Structures are given as C-alpha cells and as structure tokens.
Amino acid sequence: MSDHIYKRHNKSLLLYHLVCPIKYRRSILTEEVSKCVVQTCSEIEFRYDIYFVEVGLDENHVHFLVQSVPMYSPKQIVQTVKSIIAREVFRFHPEVKEQLWGGQFWSDGYYVNTVDQYANEEVIIAYLKNQGKQKEYKQIHSSQLRLFE
Numbered sequence: 001m002s003d004h005i006y007k008r009h010n011k012s013l014l015l016y017h018l019v020c021p022i023k024y025r026r027s028i029l030t031e032e033v034s035k036c037v038v039q040t041c042s043e044i045e046f047r048y049d050i051y052f053v054e055v056g057l058d059e060n061h062v063h064f065l066v067q068s069v070p071m072y073s074p075k076q077i078v079q080t081v082k083s084i085i086a087r088e089v090f091r092f093h094p095e096v097k098e099q100l101w102g103g104q105f106w107s108d109g110y111y112v113n114t115v116d117q118y119a120n121e122e123v124i125i126a127y128l129k130n131q132g133k134q135k136e137y138k139q140i141h142s143s144q145l146r147l148f149e
Contacts, residue, residue: 002053002067002121015053015115016074017124018064020082021107023100027059029132033093037062040088041081050077053121056128063128065115074112082106 004013022028029037034057041052041064049069056063068077086105090097097103115121 005049005051005067005069007069010070012070014068014070015121016064016066016068016077017111017113017115018066018074018078018081019061019111020064020078021061021109023102023104023107025060025107026099028096028099029057029059029062033089033096036089036092037085040085043088044081044084048072048080050080054125054128056131058132063131065121065124065128078110078112082110 002013002015004011037057038055041055045051050072051067052064053067054063054065064081066077066081072080082105089105096105115124
C-alpha cells in the first residue's frame with residue numbers, strides 16, 4: 001500500500017494509472033529494452049517527485065502505476081516519463097530507433113486514470129504484474145452446447 005508524501009505545506013496521496021503505447025504499436029519491448037525501461041523509471045524517481053509503484057510491460061505498450069505530488073499535473077508526469085524513457089532507450093538500444101523509422105519511441109496519445117488507494121490499487125498492481133504473460137485458455141464446458149437438438 002502506498003504511503004502519503006509529506007512536503008513542507010502539504011500531505012498527498014495521488015496515484016495515477018498511465019498507459020503509453022509504443023509508436024505504430026510495434027512489438028519492440030524485448031527483454032533488454034524492458035530492463036532499460038524499468039531501470040530508467042528508477043532513475044526518474046531520484047530526480048523528480050514521481051514514484052513508480054509498479055511497471056507492467058507488454059510487447060507494444062507500457063502500464064505505469066505512478067505516485068506523485070500535486071505540483072505535477074498528470075500531463076506533466078506523462079511528458080516527463082515518456083521523454084526520459086525514450087531518450088535512454090534510444091541511447092542504449094540504437095536498433096530500436098531503426099525499427100521505429102519516424103524517430104519517436106512513443107505514440108502521441110496516452111491513457112491516464114486516477115486510482116483509489118483503498119479499493120483499486122491492489123487490483124491494478126495484480127493486473128500490471130500479469131502484463132505480457134500468455135493467458136491460458138480454460139475450458140468451462142466439456143461438450144459443445146447446441147441450440148436445437
């Protein structure tokens with residue numbers, strides 16, 4: 001469970017669920033690139049009041065559960081996260097820049113949602129941890145149901 005952030009004049013608990021798609025929805029998040037994204041997130045925490053509670057990576061998009069302070073709007077958080085991660089991925093993995101021939105790592109759009117601490121945080125963390133994992137099909141009925149018989 002996330003803790004409150006204490007500053008000189010305020011105490012806050014702001015959680016955001018961000019989803020950022022890769023440009024052209026390309027499946028470029030290999031294991032090495034994914035490690036670079038997660039490492040860059042931990043470096044962002046040192047420079048900004050943006051804390052990554054959980055990061056979920058799929059092949060063509062990334063989910064972030066972020067905690068921040070009121071001085072950053074959700075738009076500023078997204079701009080900061082996307083720009084720094086893109087710069088670091090292109091620096092350490094130049095082959096990614098060749099796959100994304102437009103020179104941009106992220107798509108222009110993003111999804112942001114506020115998260116309620118007491119009800120939804122655990123659900124979103126569990127969802128993010130399962131990103132990129134194959135879902136196993138589970139058969140419910142042993143035989144096919146027929147409409148007319």
